[in-house]
Amino acid sequence: MEISPQDAETLSLTSNDKVKVTSRRGSLETKIQITDRVPPGVVCMSFHFAESAVNILTDPAVCNMSVVSGLKVSAVRIEKV
Numbered sequence: 001m002e003i004s005p006q007d008a009e010t011l012s013l014t015s016n017d018k019v020k021v022t023s024r025r026g027s028l029e030t031k032i033q034i035t036d037r038v039p040p041g042v043v044c045m046s047f048h049f050a051e052s053a054v055n056i057l058t059d060p061a062v063c064n065m066s067v068v069s070g071l072k073v074s075a076v077r078i079e080k081v
Helices: 005-010
Strands: 018-022 027-031 079-080
Touching: none
Parallel strands: none
Antiparallel strands: 018 027, 018 079
């Protein structure tokens, strides 16, 4: 999971720390990567690979008209493991 330096500092996290990421739909554990590529208040995880399992955190709903999923956006809580 990519996280901003500001958020990592607020949560007392360092590179490669393992965290528990929890949404209303589920939780998973992953390592973090501190990067300026994401703004404060936002984290980023790849959902393209089965081993990532990030889809358990997001809403599976799709648009009835286009049959396309919504943006993979979900509020999460992050805790150091």
